Amino acid sequence: MIEFSEEALAYVGERKLPVVIDLPYKVSGCCFDLAEPPSVRLGEPKDMADYVRQDSPGVTLYVPRCLSDAHALTIRVRSFLGFRSLVVDGWKPI
Numbered sequence: 001m002i003e004f005s006e007e008a009l010a011y012v013g014e015r016k017l018p019v020v021i022d023l024p025y026k027v028s029g030c031c032f033d034l035a036e037p038p039s040v041r042l043g044e045p046k047d048m049a050d051y052v053r054q055d056s057p058g059v060t061l062y063v064p065r066c067l068s069d070a071h072a073l074t075i076r077v078r079s080f081l082g083f084r085s086l087v088v089d090g091w092k093p094i
Contacts, residue, residue, distance in 0.1 A: 004059060005076040008086060017042040018060040019075065019086065021067065023050065034093050038064070040075055040086035 002021075004012070012019055022045075024038040044062065045051045051062040074089040 002054070002061065002063065002073045002075065005074060007077045008075045009058060011077050011084060011086065012042070012059050015042050018044055018062060020045050020051070020062045021064060021075075021088065023064045023066065035091075036093065037088050037091040038067075040088055042086070 020041050020043055022039045022041065024035040027034045027036075048062075050065055052065055054061045054063055072090055075086055076089050077084050078087045
C-alpha cells in the first residue's frame with residue numbers, strides 16, 4: 001500500500017503531473033538480494049509495460065509491477081537547500 005503525506009499531495013497538486021516510482025536497483029549476491037530505495041519523480045514512465053497505474057483523488061501514480069504489495073510505503077517531500085523532491089519512506093532493502 002502506498003500513501004502520500006499531506007505535503008507530498010500539495011507538492012503534486014501544484015505540479016499537476018503524474019508520479020512515477022522508478023524500478024528499484026537490485027544487487028544480487030550469493031546469499032542475498034539487496035535493493036536500493038527507488039527514486040520518485042514527476043512525469044510518466046518510459047516503458048508503460050513495466051508499470052501499473054493507480055488513480056486516487058488528485059494523484060495518478062505509476063508503480064513498478066515488481067514492487068511487492070507487502071510493504072507499506074509513504075511518499076513524502078524532501079527539502080535540501082531550497083530544492084524539493086519526492087522520496088519513498090518505509091523501504092526495506094532486503
